[in-house]
Amino acid sequence: ELYTAVAELEGLLHTEQVVITTLGNYIYAQEQKMLLVKRYVEAYVDQYKKASKDIQTYLQNPINAYLLVKRLTTDWDVVQDLITENTAEEFIADFDNLKSSLKFPSNEDLNGAAMALTRLQDIYRLDASSLANGEINGVKYATELTAADCFELGRQSYTNADHYHTQLWMMEADKRLKREIHQTVERSEILEYLAFSTFKLGDVGLALTLTNKILELIPTHERALRSKVYYEDEIAKINSVQRKGEDESIGTIQNNIEARLLYGPLCRGEIRLSDEILAQLKCRYVDNGNPFLKIAPFKVEEAYLDPQILIFHDVMADHEIATIKALAQSRFQRATVQNLNTDTMVAIQHRIGKVAWLTNTEHKHVKDVVHRVEDMTGLTMETAEDLQVVNYGIGGYNDPHYDFARKGEKNGFKNLGIGNRIATVLFYMSDVPQGGATIFPYLDVALWPKKGAAAFWYNLHSSGEGDKHTRHAACPVLVGSKWVSNKWIHEDGQQFRRPCGLKRPSPEYTA
Numbered sequence: 144e145l146y147t148a149v150a151e152l153e154g155l156l157h158t159e160q161v162v163i164t165t166l167g168n169y170i171y172a173q174e175q176k177m178l179l180v181k182r183y184v185e186a187y188v189d190q191y192k193k194a195s196k197d198i199q200t201y202l203q204n205p206i207n208a209y210l211l212v213k214r215l216t217t218d219w220d221v222v223q224d225l226i227t228e229n230t231a232e233e234f235i236a237d238f239d240n241l242k243s244s245l246k247f248p249s250n251e252d253l254n255g256a257a258m259a260l261t262r263l264q265d266i267y268r269l270d271a272s273s274l275a276n277g278e279i280n281g282v283k284y285a286t287e288l289t290a291a292d293c294f295e296l297g298r299q300s301y302t303n304a305d306h307y308h309t310q311l312w313m314m315e316a317d318k319r320l321k322r323e324i325h326q327t328v329e330r331s332e333i334l335e336y337l338a339f340s341t342f343k344l345g346d347v348g349l350a351l352t353l354t355n356k357i358l359e360l361i362p363t364h365e366r367a368l369r370s371k372v373y374y375e376d377e378i379a380k381i382n383s384v385q386r387k388g389e390d391e392s393i394g395t396i397q398n399n400i401e402a403r404l405l406y407g408p409l410c411r412g413e414i415r416l417s418d419e420i421l422a423q424l425k426c427r428y429v430d431n432g433n434p435f436l437k438i439a440p441f442k443v444e445e446a447y448l449d450p451q452i453l454i455f456h457d458v459m460a461d462h463e464i465a466t467i468k469a470l471a472q473s474r475f476q477r478a479t480v481q482n483l484n485t486d487t488m489v490a491i492q493h494r495i496g497k498v499a500w501l502t503n504t505e506h507k508h509v510k511d512v513v514h515r516v517e518d519m520t521g522l523t524m525e526t527a528e529d530l531q532v533v534n535y536g537i538g539g540y541n542d543p544h545y546d547f548a549r550k551g552e553k554n555g556f557k558n559l560g561i562g563n564r565i566a567t568v569l570f571y572m573s574d575v576p577q578g579g580a581t582i583f584p585y586l587d588v589a590l591w592p593k594k595g596a597a598a599f600w601y602n603l604h605s606s607g608e609g610d611k612h613t614r615h616a617a618c619p620v621l622v623g624s625k626w627v628s629n630k631w632i633h634e635d636g637q638q639f640r641r642p643c644g645l646k647r648p649s650p651e652y653t654a
């Protein structure tokens with residue numbers, strides 16, 4: 144669970160630093176030992192050369208005779224001790240200590256980090272070759288991947304039964320391997336995964352060709368020999384009966400990819416509102432009739448009119464952000480969201496970010512922010528939920544959802560007042576260099592995080608019905624660390640603030 148938030152990754156960098164120092168010490172100790180052994184060898188060579196010139200004369204000298212015997216007794220003992228002395232053991236003990244005292248990522252973390260990369264690949268249409276070059280959208284951010292790095296991405300995809308990405312990354316691994324002087328992985332291993340994923344994706348013919356390539360490299364490769372027979376059988380079957388559809392897992396994975404591609408264009412910023420709509424959107428200063436706000440009114444920008452989505456600029460100060468982040472960081476848990484489809488595996492995966500809830504009484508800055516929400520919206524905070532803080536790491540996202548609870552849905556609202564979530568105020572507590580937009584797929588609206596700004600919209604029509612158009616999602620973070628906080632406002636207590644009716648009133652603001 145470490146990979147989800149950039150803040151957590153910092154701990155791993157510390158681990159790496161300690162690992163580097165420990166390994167450096169180990170190498171130094173080994174080198175010192177080898178230097179000593181080398182010195183003994185040099186002395187042996189030196190004397191041996193002298194002796195070889197004239198063996199008889201050399202051995203007739205009692206000093207030489209003594210030295211020869213000494214070299215092969217006590218000196219040799221020293222050398223032997225040096226070689227057999229296990230300096231490694233000492234370091235192994237050190238490493239065991241490190242393991243228990245430092246943060247080390249698990250295999251699950253590795254899988255999560257790899258999945259995050261493949262998810263970003265889909266949504267932002269990043270091709271494997273550029274990614275392997277360390278490039279994201281033309282900007283070089285990272286070092287190049289080796290064939291082994293690509294191979295591991297493929298292998299992680301394989302463990303998730305994601306044959307599509309297995310194939311992509313094994314192909315990239317093979318391409319890179321050809322250019323490597325010091326080869327980082329065995330070609331036969333790449334080909335094996337490549338053949339299997341290719342088969343799973345429906346191309347038995349190519350799977351067989353790839354398997355034959357393995358056998359060219361290693362004619363006795365047992366698994367390849369078995370696969371060859373199997374693939375040949377499959378081909379024979381296809382030739383007799385038209386082969387039925389592939390196994391379901393591929394369908395599901397491809398559906399997932401479809402789902403991602405559906406909102407990919409919005410996440411990539413490829414879709415813009417029409418000029419007609421844009422022309423109607425305005426910016427203004429708003430004081431909501433509040434005398435205090437006359438002096439410093441809110442700067443409000445309309446992001447959409449129906450339903451109304453407003454952006455409030457500069458409504459969270461840097462020092463408030465710092466406090467809220469610090470409070471949240473101390474109690475992060477992996478985000479969980481209620482899931483109606485009961486597929487628990489998926490439940491963890493449709494939102495990846497760390498979540499913490501902050502109460503008003505925790506810190507003056509939290510209280511100030513919540514009070515500001517009341518001024519911004521004109522709605523009571525009496526029945527609102529605590530402030531929810533989220534930090535999305537690389538690849539962190541939130542699938543399309545409604546903030547309100549639908550009929551028959553058990554709501555998992557925190558500190559809930561009675562009633563549904565009438566409105567959402569979403570504070571952006573960081574800028575995000577690439578990715579991380581909040582998108583409204585039905586409206587073609589994408590809100591790009593801007594530190595200190597907040598988005599505000601009503602989730603419910605004034606009748607209390609959920610507004611279907613408010614469906615929204617958080618696009619995966621491509622580069623950076625995204626911090627937001629949600630203030631969910633409830634229906635209860637808003638009766639005199641937002642009169643109910645059958646039609647949605649546009650919130651009234653006095654400019």
Ligand SMILES: O=C(O)CCC(=O)C(=O)O
Nearest residue numbers: 541580581616617627629
């Ligand atoms: O992070 C975002 O941009 C949206 C978050 C969101 O929709 C939620 O937490 O309910």
Ligand SMILES: [Fe+2]
Nearest residue numbers: 544545546615
């Ligand atoms: Fe939401």
